[in-house]
Amino acid sequence: MNRRDFIKMGALGGVIVLTRPSLIDQKLFAHDGRLYESFEKVQLVDEEGTPIKASALEVDVDYIFQYPHAGTPCILLNLSEKSEVNVELKDALGDIYLWSEGVGKSGSIVAYSAICSHALTHPNKSESFFAYVPKGKASAAIEKGGAIVCSSHLSSFDPRNGGKVLGGPADQPLASIVLEHNAQDDTLWAVGVLGSAKFNDYFNAFKTEMDRDWGGKRQAKKLVKISAPTVKLTKFTKEVIQY
């Protein structure tokens, strides 16, 4: 696959836009321009700067990279099974959009903004209440696991289905990070953000943390260029708190 077709349509069945993210090099406008935004195409690399190989990603393990801003965490997962395909999602304003599928050889690699769509809880360098609970593992938020869980108010999201809300107070899916997989060299690239991301609220809400983790809000806001270091969540943060 590696090209992610997606559709965007107005809330009440208005215009339908069908396009390929890799062909979009500017902001795509829905009626208010929120549903897809392309950013610089950035390669996922490890801490040393070596490109990450998609097939080397451990299964069901949380990885974190920063995208599209230097201080906006994203979660990368290589799920134990293939994702669903062409999932219809609805944001809080009722706008419908389509998430195409996971990437990689088995269509199991997905990435989402790790800023909770409810009230912005996210991994920071000291702790994370936000992590994937693999299938079969219980959580206070969702009995059977298989969900990204935010342990702040127990929202859960389905990574196999475009970050759809499974439970909790969140009223819209996690914004997803549009990935491209290069089948020739097995590399991964982030190209844009699909869905409603709350980056601005996030920058405003966590002043102290921006100072501590990123050297200030302005630094955190800078757009990521060329490559994005990708590390395990347990490495990125001191403590993973999960219920």
Add this chain to the structure above:
Amino acid sequence: MSMTRRDAFKVAGATAAVAAAATFTGCAKAEGAAPAVAPSQSHVTLMPKSKGKRVVIIGAGFGGLAAAKYIRKQDASIEVVVLDRRDIFMSCPFSNSLLGGLEDVTLDTLTRDLYAGAAKYGYRLEQCTVTGIDRASKTVMTSCGSVDYDILVLSPGIDYDYKGQFPEWSDEKIRHVQQQAPAALMAGSEHLALKRMMDNMDGGNVIITVPAGKYRCPPAPFERASMIAAYMKKEGIEGKVIILNATKNIAKGKAFKEVWADKYSGLIEHRDDCTITDIDLTNNKIHYKQIVGVDKEEKEIVETKVESFAVLNFIPKNKANAVVAMSGVKTNAWGGVIMNGASFQSKDDKHVYAIGDVVGHGVPPSGQTANWTAKEAVKEIVAQLNAHEPYKLNLPYSAANVCYSMVTDGPEEAIMVTHDFSFNGTVIAAKATVPHPKDGDGKYRSKGLAKATREWYRGILDDMFM
């Protein structure tokens, strides 16, 4: 205050209500220092007539502020007006951490600019006291004039029911008790007064009473006992915390009892089945009757007891805020609005909704539940005002409510409860689970949960204001 005048509000119609208002605002504790309204001002309007899509929300608390924001987010063509007698937001949730003297918790932690959400989402917030509701003309009367609505949302929270609990007490005694033994279930100076009393105390008992019936935040008195005990330990205050509970029920009981046994042995004492009979503020004594067992004929053995205190946190019975009665919609015995099935619309009047503590469902009176009821009600209201298909609530809903309680300091630890909500054919009911956290070493409490408590609190406030 209002409870003593409640009956007056039952009279519907503008004149009667405004006349009642004059007495109401003229008496006792002036919340928001509302000026008295003379009957002749009954025609004063707070704002021009509605153009057909106006929602008036009474109460800028956990329910009301969430509702205002989410209506505006979902449909900016709807005009939203929020009325509250306060002019600064202060939170009840997390306030026990202030009493516990937890790190970095100050009055700042508990307060917010009440107008922040209004500025961001374009709704109006008017500081005034609601004094009457006339459903026939769809008008709300306030200390600053009247305002008409197309949809009315009630989110006024609770009132204390001193009168119901002690019919023989004079209004003066009630006011005295309210100040000298603050209940601190309604955010404001009561919390600060309790804090002051704790700061000033050098030794003795802190007594916390737990009422019978529905009251706001069932774990709150027990969290408070734990936080006060933590504070006394830290400060080396000799004495103990005594909980006089009207029943045997302790919300999150297993988890609280475990931490009390592990960390506060001899410092927290919980007494079951205590009915308070009188409070003597001159001699700092509380009189009560306790059921101590049953005799051979299975009759209860009741003992009359008295206990002295240095600080008394007297939590009286609760009831729905008097605003509900002003609307005249049908209520249950507690005063909660009877709802139209699995909905937040009142059964009586499709133009009146209720959210937060005053819903007539079997869901816990908590901030997070208030937030959820608000968001679901908003979807119903937006559909109704736009003549769309009625919105059906998303039920059953698992882990719908999550409520943390801070229990220790040095290190901070907390416990949690979650509730699943479902519709039982009559009301939305809740089922509680108190889980063992993964990082708790087999205990109900953990350090991670304490961090989650802080994060929960930040998130729920940001959800109202950001």
